[in-house]
Amino acid sequence: MCVSTLFAQSVTLTEGEVEEIIAVDNQGNLFGASLAQAEKELAPYLESGLDVPTPKDLAGGYTHTQHKVNYFTMQRAGLLFQITGKEAYAELIKTTLEKYLKQYPTWGRHPSEKSYARGKIFWQCLNDANWLVYTSQAYGSIYNWLSEKERKQFNEKLFVPMANFLSIETPHFFNRLHNHSTWANAGVGMIGLVMQNEGLIQKALYGLPLNTKTATDNDGGSIQKEGQTKAGFLAQIDHSFSPDGYYTEGPYYQRYAMYPFLIFALSLEHQKKDLKIFEYRDGVLLKAIDALLQQTDDDGEFFPLNDAQKGMSYYSRELQLSLALGYYYGNQDEGLLSLIQKQSRVPLTYSGWKSAIDLAKGIGKKFEKRSIYLSDGPKGEKGGIGVLRSKEHELIMKFTQHGMGHGHFDRLSYSLNYDGHEILQDYGAARYVNIHQKDGGGYLRENKTWAKQTIAHNTVVIDGQSQFDGKVKVADRIAPDEFVFSAENQKVQVVSAKENNAYEGVELFRTLALITDESFENPFVIDLYNVKLSEEAEIELPYHYHGQFMSSSIDLTRNQTLSPLGEEDGYQHLWKVADGEADQDYEQINWFDKTRFYTLNVASNKGDQLVMARLGANDPNFNLRNDPCFILKRKGQKGNNLMASVLETHGSYSTVTEASRNSYGNINSVTISFHTDEYSAISFTNKQDEEWTFIISTVDKSSQTTHEITIEDRQYKWGGPFALFRNDLKQ
Amino acid sequence: MCVSTLFAQSVTLTEGEVEEIIAVDNQGNLFGASLAQAEKELAPYLESGLDVPTPKDLAGGYTHTQHKVNYFTMQRAGLLFQITGKEAYAELIKTTLEKYLKQYPTWGRHPSEKSYARGKIFWQCLNDANWLVYTSQAYGSIYNWLSEKERKQFNEKLFVPMANFLSIETPHFFNRLHNHSTWANAGVGMIGLVMQNEGLIQKALYGLPLNTKTATDNDGGSIQKEGQTKAGFLAQIDHSFSPDGYYTEGPYYQRYAMYPFLIFALSLEHQKKDLKIFEYRDGVLLKAIDALLQQTDDDGEFFPLNDAQKGMSYYSRELQLSLALGYYYGNQDEGLLSLIQKQSRVPLTYSGWKSAIDLAKGIGKKFEKRSIYLSDGPKGEKGGIGVLRSKEHELIMKFTQHGMGHGHFDRLSYSLNYDGHEILQDYGAARYVNIHQKDGGGYLRENKTWAKQTIAHNTVVIDGQSQFDGKVKVADRIAPDEFVFSAENQKVQVVSAKENNAYEGVELFRTLALITDESFENPFVIDLYNVKLSEEAEIELPYHYHGQFMSSSIDLTRNQTLSPLGEEDGYQHLWKVADGEADQDYEQINWFDKTRFYTLNVASNKGDQLVMARLGANDPNFNLRNDPCFILKRKGQKGNNLMASVLETHGSYSTVTEASRNSYGNINSVTISFHTDEYSAISFTNKQDEEWTFIISTVDKSSQTTHEITIEDRQYKWGGPFALFRNDLKQ
């Protein structure tokens, strides 16, 4: 066989790419190191071969784990064969595939009936699809190395049946718009590309004909979307990402979901270049990589939005392909190279090699994070998240659509980071992934009863109930509305959104501003949270802070015995530790964490309540972290109720020098200075007697409009939806 | 004046030392950098001069702070004058001293009556003594630069009166054996050395004649020790340090207390070399430096014994002199150089310069921590602490004498560190040093009601009462007894001690072994804690763990409302979260922290209770950290009650890979296999069916004795107090 066609059917590495790679001495660069590492990891299997047991077990069991080992190993063996030319790798794939060839036709659906879409090799089709995505790469790597007879056998008796099984024999799985089904689309498409089977490729890209069956999945979710008119891989891209690349389930799940999108895209780029897949929808796959990385804190940890395990970061192995493809097929952002360097490993793809070569040249700089608005929804019409960044501060406001089964009832909530750690946290998921003691590592009961509930988030709760009464299907139907996102002026960055459906008769409108001003040592947060009520209701605004409570201008009475704060909607998990009542129209709450002090300066109503609480009640299995929070409570009146505050980061403390600096904040008054149906304004002063007023139009977000209002004989005039005035200076 | 005598009266830097230092170009070494830093810091004062206000304020107030600034500034100005030759520094000292000269004679005792020993410049003599220790250095630096007339004035009208004031006019302060008084001895001695006033020097070294007055200090402590026969600096050294260099108040206070000892010692070394002060008591001052550094964790943080703020470390500025003197006057331990490097600054002494020179030569290696026994008491006869180290593990058992006012009722407690963080903690002090919100930064009420109590430590509590019923004077009278400390065999390290006075009719005897064995992935801890009772009593053994409780073989019932565990002795601060009862003779408690899992394997009695608790009850001002603990409870019978357990560190978890390894321990049974008045033995097996037996003689600690006992038909024969047998192998 002619060498120039040996790898013609490889989907991961083309002939020409391999030639370029091996023309260079890669010892000493990251590609060479990654190659050596892979060779070392595969060496034992070259000796032992790979076992192909009859499917029987669930996740964690032997047969499950072994089939997983098989596809990971074969995929890497294929790349090693292509790059090193050692036929032992090809032999390993071939002999393993022969075992599958012999047995697969005899296997029915997996004995476990747990899944709505049972696989053959695994208990669910998802894992069978994973197998095919990886194994099609291995098969492509040795396709032309096999004899025509061998290929014919594998094609007809193993791969076409498997592709048919995952598609036409399981249409409710294949046609679903869901990240699990993306794996099936990708697997069927990739094996189609290897075998040059245009029928399979078309099914993969465009799905099967849609029918109207209304099947449901394991969790009772409906299989076919209301109004769904398309299926297949392209429809998955359309559906999964917003035009900004935001993935509707949030960054923790996106990290995992990116692989089938990107590896099939790479395969299409290699074998169907005219599709221009990386330019599809204005390059949304590459935008998604950037969006994912922008949703990380200073340590690279993903914002723990929705169901997310905290601590997952861009150091995850799963990011390797995203980083390399993002660098090579994107605009060669040198910031990505620094992240690749941190990974210390590149994928054995051309993009991985190119990254390694450029890194070896010394190219690379710090990955730049920026303030960013990421819309949600296929057309960007379903809310989004706003990330405001200034110096060490990072504010994340969430007003996305619900995000399906992994979504939380967290609309208009925000979290705040300082130097890579949380000041105000989102709890994340109540789960210890893969830790057996904790319900086998799956989602814990408390994920639903606590982590998803509104009170677990830094947003308003009405009458002690979660948004949408905790009903996913209702929440899924309608999203909040972005009002303003503005980060051009680094000193006054604003994100603002409305939510009118979470509670009947309640209109929620929150504006958060991250202000950087030389009169303050750190950026600070203005929060204007208006709650418009059609009748009286209780308004509660929790603050899930970290650290040690220091002091409050509200006198607190501590409880001698502790009881839960409530009975449902998450309140049953909070111990009521202490409470007190505001007796002034300005109150402060002050705490310390790590090296900094924090003060929440509140424009209070006399009679507002401050409740100190701690998580951990009704938690029989010790599944929850016992984190603290405080809750501001107000008896809401019919009409507008504006919760207004300024949150300062200030001072410092070191246990080594024992020096304490500015342990109290610099603000000494906060007032709601203007509040109508059209405008909200907050004024605040500092200890140097300087005064500021922040105003936002709550109805007109046009940047063209000029506004003019008078507050206490002073004229305020500005253009665009909002402005910050320093009152002692001319604006 | 002849240059060779210009610095003849300097106590900090001699003539010859300065010559050596300035003969070298120090730019580029740490001395040069420290010099430049000091020059920069003093530059503003060369412009402005130093204010000498009439004393009025307490700590934190203007006059207090300014006089403190004055002595720190003058001291450094003196050294800068000696090293750089710039007379502006000498002028600054002289003009400042002239201000004092004019005013000091007019000042009576400070207006505040808070102190039992009121100062003149400050509210307490301690601060006046600080002033003198620093200022005598400054005065020595310019002594021969001044005219004879100037010297005479300063000597007669300022310094002799001040030395007399601190000694003969305040004998109950000067003669006291206490770290505060050490400052007075040092100050009087150092100014005596400068002025060549032998009378003052003798008073400083040997104290004033003792009288029998029984004055008390601010806290009601008696001024003169029972049986005290000596006073002065040498008596302070005798009294403060054990022969091993352990400082009786613990490392946190030692860090602060070392300065007057070392700076007066350095002065004596310069001006009274024949005293051979660094060889005094077998070189105890240098031993103390090593002992202090050995009492730090992997991050350099001091073990938080007694009243100690956590996080204080060898990065503290106060360690600079200790490190440099320890290096130069000790055995030039290169490990100290690496700590000096971490400080990034050296004192402007000859030892600081020598350290910088050697560092610049590239000398230096990791500071070696080792297992170490530090006896307490002037003769080493009053208990001590045992530190066992193996790989990442560090076990600290405490059985020192009480340690006066800052001591805790913590006898036979232990704490355990892994890789620089606490697995089992000592709470430290309930205090936020210098943070105004927290009672002005002083000791909090909860320091006494919680932090000092026995239940706040990992040691047995009898009938819910603290040791010595929480009475300091009684506790101060008698110390625990060391039984065994053995660390020669790295694989089986043992520390063991007895305490028979803390509770009436109760003999406590605890043996802790840190075992390193290839069958276990990490070192583990065997704990044999025998409680011999003269009548039935309740035994409680708390474990102050960090992290997330995972699971227990004891079924736990969580409380629906929380009440405090008790009413006094610290129990009033613990919420009772859950409890359960042992129904087997082997139980496990499993938790997770950071990256590792921990399992306590307990030889239980049926009916033993496990109580899960959390700190925070009866804490009206939120002064306590809300840390968790669990408590093993047993109804103790008359006679011996052996609490036996094995604590494992195992497995790993990463939130990035989400891989969980060995989340359960490797041990699967623990039994008390032999227990008489003469021997205690524990046997345990692991999941590979290997078995071990650890035996200790509880009466004979001689290493010469050969023991022989039979347990279940198996003969055990060994030499010395203890042995670990692997039962399936011949020992």
Ligand SMILES: [Ca+2]
């Ligand atoms: Ca972080």
Ligand SMILES: [Ca+2]
């Ligand atoms: Ca108040």
Ligand SMILES: [Ca+2]
């Ligand atoms: Ca530490």
Ligand SMILES: [Mg+2]
């Ligand atoms: Mg959440």
Ligand SMILES: [Mg+2]
């Ligand atoms: Mg940072």
Ligand SMILES: [Mg+2]
């Ligand atoms: Mg303590």
Ligand SMILES: [Mg+2]
């Ligand atoms: Mg370490």
